[in-house]
Amino acid sequence: MKNTTVDARRVVISGLGFISSIGNDAAEVTRSLRELRHGLAPHEFMPGQYLPVKVAGTIKGFDTRSTHHAEWRWPERYSFARDVLRSLPPHGLHAFCAVEQLIADARLTPELLADGETGLFTASAGSPFLQRHYLNQLHASEGARMHPMGVVSTIPGTLNFNLAPHYRIRGAVCGFVSACASTAHAIGYAADEIRRGRQQRILVVGAEDLSCESTYSFQSMRALSRNPDPDTASRPFDRDRDGFVGTGGAAALLLEDAASAQARGAPIYGELLGWGQASDGYNMAIAEPEGRGLAEAMRRALLDAGITPADVGYLNAHGTSTPNGDLSELRAIKAVFSPAGAGPAISSTKALTGHALSMASALETGFCALALREGFTPGQAHLANPDPACEGLHLPRHTLPTAPEIILKNSSGFGGSNVSLVLRRWSAANRDT
């Protein structure tokens, strides 16, 4: 039964922006998803002869290796003044570019952004890269010196701090911290804010540095792939997977009340039909082996959306390509779908992008939105030898040329936070199922 307490309004995705390893705009990302073209490349996280991790989902067209913004480079189509750049981490630059795309795509005016009916929910891990630089300055000067933007440019929340004032956003502004489920939480709570009538629209922005400090540090947990081949390093659900491949960039989505988006003539990519969350209660970093928490999150999402497992045509998996995490998710999927005799197409697009940590859910929900609107179902790239646990599940090796009617999107983060989102192909005629 559909949750009827918060469904007075329909929530749609009405704007997108991408700076990602597989493309720096929606058109390029769509091509990559259709052709299963990955964005992974050889990458040196730091000088070192013995670094076992050699591949990353690199961001093309940008150079943010310097700690000083004056040395950054970005595509000519974007223009930023010094007073914007001075308080940004590298991923903040990416976030601004993604938001610029979103604003143009969604036909948002400065007046709408500042009308108090527009909010901003974000997630990033902050910038350990820049923080390390500034803290070194602090220690080297024996407390006399730290850049005045050293705090706001580096701590989690930096995206809120920078984006909200720049765009004069006066609605709900908040950051989310649940590791790799962060932007899924942001999307879910944004939908609730709109469904409850508290906001007309909310920008959800996720971004991450691709750096030694943010990304390579996962090597200490042995979570990263040591496979040096960009063509196979990220292979979710494959028997030979050995860890995730890191990536960064930014993704921006506009969640909006359907009537508001329609009135403005904004593109409607799909409807956010419902969401659910549940935790493992198991381990700070390792997924519960049977996937019970994730399975419960999926069930709650289906309940909130008022649909059954059989209604789901495509499942965009969390699937990071780690041995334990993928197995747990496969078991969770079976627990939800197999008893119902349901067999949605399943894929993890992290095979193409790498794992974008807290921005992953925003990025992949953006992919789902493109699939719904453009009419395709992303296939599972790099799956040569499926894990035996894939038995009975449908993982198409190629992108399918038709759009699913309904997508379930999974996300999981440290501490066992699990979130599932339900998206539906947009039809003005659809009402409650």
Add this chain to the structure above:
Amino acid sequence: MSDSHPISDELRTILRGFPEETVRDCAEFKGTGDRAAFDRALLGLLHHHLSPKPPRPLSTYPGTTPLVAELGLDSITMVELVFIFEDLFQVKLPQEELVKVVTIDDLRALLQRALPGTPA
């Protein structure tokens, strides 16, 4: 203004992102101690930190112009500017004197006191 004064790598690093004209003025002042170069360098450094930019050249503003009330310099940006001055001229600007700076002339005088041999 002169192009003949050498611009060190250190100067270029400190002034990353600044207009070339300001970099040259700073190099000239460091090389000569020239008063006019000092003024141009000071106003160039100040202008770079202002947002929005003033409607006319800073050189046309009287020295009594308030930095915050009229030019929009905020306290955080003032700290950025001070760090640039300190790095550029290898001086330490005392916090107790910084808080007394209100106008362009106050800033100019503070720097002149901190820089040995700067013409008053």
